[in-house]
Amino acid sequence: MIRIENISKCFGERKVIDNISFEFFKGKTNLIIGESGCGKTVLLKMMVGLLVPDTGNVYYDGVDFHALDEKGKQTVRAKIGMLFQGGALFDSMTVEENVMFPLDMYTDWTKEKKLERVNFCLQRVKLEGRNHLYPAELSGGMKKRCALARAIANNPEYLFCDEPNSGLDPKTSIVIDQLIQDLTREFNMTTIIVTHDMNSVMEIGENIMFIHKGKKWWEGHSNKVLNSGNKELMDFVFASEFLKKVFHTS
Amino acid sequence: MLQVFHHIGKYFLLLKRVFARPQKWSVYRRQISYEIESIGISSLPIISIISMFMGGIITIQAAFGFTSPWVPLYAVGFTTRESVLLEFSPTVISLILAGKVGSNIASEIGTMRITEQIDALEIMGINSASYLILPKILASVIIFPFLIAISMFLGLLGGYLMGVSSGACTGYEYIYGIQAFFEPWKLYYSFTKVEVFAFIITSVSSYFGYFTTGGALEVGKSSTRAVVYTSILILFFGLIITNLFFNR
Ligand SMILES: Nc1ncnc2c1ncn2[C@@H]1O[C@H](COP(=O)(O)OP(=O)(O)OP(=O)(O)O)[C@@H](O)[C@H]1O
Ligand SMILES: [Mg+2]
Numbered sequence: 001m002i003r004i005e006n007i008s009k010c011f012g013e014r015k016v017i018d019n020i021s022f023e024f025f026k027g028k029t030n031l032i033i034g035e036s037g038c039g040k041t042v043l044l045k046m047m048v049g050l051l052v053p054d055t056g057n058v059y060y061d062g063v064d065f066h067a068l069d070e071k072g073k074q075t076v077r078a079k080i081g082m083l084f085q086g087g088a089l090f091d092s093m094t095v096e097e098n099v100m101f102p103l104d105m106y107t108d109w110t111k112e113k114k115l116e117r118v119n120f121c122l123q124r125v126k127l128e129g130r131n132h133l134y135p136a137e138l139s140g141g142m143k144k145r146c147a148l149a150r151a152i153a154n155n156p157e158y159l160f161c162d163e164p165n166s167g168l169d170p171k172t173s174i175v176i177d178q179l180i181q182d183l184t185r186e187f188n189m190t191t192i193i194v195t196h197d198m199n200s201v202m203e204i205g206e207n208i209m210f211i212h213k214g215k216k217w218w219e220g221h222s223n224k225v226l227n228s229g230n231k232e233l234m235d236f237v238f239a240s241e242f243l244k245k246v247f248h249t250s
Numbered sequence: 251m252l253q254v255f256h257h258i259g260k261y262f263l264l265l266k267r268v269f270a271r272p273q274k275w276s277v278y279r280r281q282i283s284y285e286i287e288s289i290g291i292s293s294l295p296i297i298s299i300i301s302m303f304m305g306g307i308i309t310i311q312a313a314f315g316f317t318s319p320w321v322p323l324y325a326v327g328f329t330t331r332e333s334v335l336l337e338f339s340p341t342v343i344s345l346i347l348a349g350k351v352g353s354n355i356a357s358e359i360g361t362m363r364i365t366e367q368i369d370a371l372e373i374m375g376i377n378s379a380s381y382l383i384l385p386k387i388l389a390s391v392i393i394f395p396f397l398i399a400i401s402m403f404l405g406l407l408g409g410y411l412m413g414v415s416s417g418a419c420t421g422y423e424y425i426y427g428i429q430a431f432f433e434p435w436k437l438y439y440s441f442t443k444v445e446v447f448a449f450i451i452t453s454v455s456s457y458f459g460y461f462t463t464g465g466a467l468e469v470g471k472s473s474t475r476a477v478v479y480t481s482i483l484i485l486f487f488g489l490i491i492t493n494l495f496f497n498r
Contacts, residue, residue: 045369048373049372050369050372050373074376074377077373077374078375079375080373080374082373084369086366088366088370089367091361101374102374104274104276105273105376
């Protein structure tokens with residue numbers, strides 16, 4: 001479980017994140033949603049310590065992350081898997097080497113065992129047989145999926161995904177969502193997904209936080225979205241007139 | 251001026267992280283051999299060409315200068331050896347490597363920074379400074395002396411070929427000249443410089459790459475800055491080391 005308390009962040013004069021507190025549960029897919037530029041990535045980066053919040057604390061199963069020293073942070077981070085919005089694949093390494101990297105660093109497995117694990121992860125993200133391509137030779141969506149494979153390679157306890165299905169077709173997108181949810185349940189991970197994909201919200205939104213104007217605007221389960229009576233949330237999730245019509249008639 | 255102290259402080263803080271205990275030696279060993287290949291072996295062609303030519307040029311210039319009958323002909327070989335061993339191979343080749351290796355390192359690490367690859371390393375709980383920079387420093391400190399030794403040999407060879415073929419001196423005189431009055435401590439001096447330069451080139455270039463912010467434009471700027479500052483530092487430390495060795 002990860003808990004954030006009174007997190008705020010300004011860039012210059014602009015308050016991007018304004019006093020947000022929230023709890024992300026173990027074994028559940030926790031979603032952070034909000035329109036583009038509202039500070040989702042910034043919030044995620046503060047949670048993993050790539051940015052330092054102006055105020056507030058982040059607790060990993062009760063441990064105050066920002067109070068830890070470098071060594072302590074490294075210990076917590078060894079249990080984190082993160083999918084960056086831009087993928088952040090190591091471009092000097094092949095797909096296989098990228099996914100194997102966390103295993104090289106943190107396990108003493110034999111080469112065969114690591115390879116087996118890599119192939120398993122690649123197969124889960126539908127990238128089997130692409131082991132020896134370099135990131136430059138992958139499509140945008142393939143990069144995303146490869147990065148996801150790397151994030152889950154070492155069975156993390158905490159999984160952060162920044163828009164795992166942007167740039168994917170609807171079908172693959174659902175496969176990836178399903179994969180993340182399955183893994184989360186199977187390994188009882190604390191999973192946090194940033195998304196603005198309305199399919200994901202309705203499919204896997206077990207614990208949703210909606211950010212609007214830098215504040216936590218709404219929270220709850222996806223099955224409460226429809227009758228939340230929250231105008232901004234409804235506008236966000238059902239952005240198109242088409243969707244509104246579909247949902248109002250059903 | 252304050253800016254300079256800011257950079258120096260930040261540089262040493264980075265070095266402190268670089269020299270933290272490596273988390274996994276097996277991974278580092280792999281990186282070091284890779285860097286030896288990419289920093290060292292790939293620089294061999296350019297170093298060889300330049301060294302041969304410079305050796306030849308120095309010999310011709312020396313022969314041209316010594317027209318007086320009082321100067322023995324082996325002075326040509328002697329002068330070539332002194333120039334190549336003391337200054338040309340250690341310093342000029344290091345400056346060339348600062349251009350080639352330094353810009354390469356700064357842009358590589360800078361690109362990793364702006365594409366969040368360094369963040370990705372940090373998130374995995376890896377000391378990114380150490381993982382990225384230490385193998386480069388170790389590789390260059392290991393491989394530079396060999397590169398420079400090769401450059402010295404080829405420089406003298408170039409001098410021989412040029413001197414003999416142009417008739418500036420005979421092969422015998424040249425060989426005699428490059429052995430005359432040889433003092434081994436001068437080699438210590440040369441290789442001390444080389445090791446210091448190797449460290450400067452990799453660590454300073456890595457510093458500029460590591461703290462790149464922004465986009466592709468800034469990566470370009472970082473790599474230019476890396477070359478400019480390493481070149482200045484090479485000359486500066488060359489002066490200091492020369493003082494230490496010669497003003498005794
Ligand atoms: N390093 C930075 N310096 C200054 N401003 C920043 C910085 N990083 C982000 N911002 C600002 O913070 C705001 C939130 O950015 P963020 O990347 O978190 O958006 P987001 O919610 O992830 O959007 P998207 O869905 O498009 O990825 C943006 O307006 C951006 O301009
Ligand atoms: Mg974002």
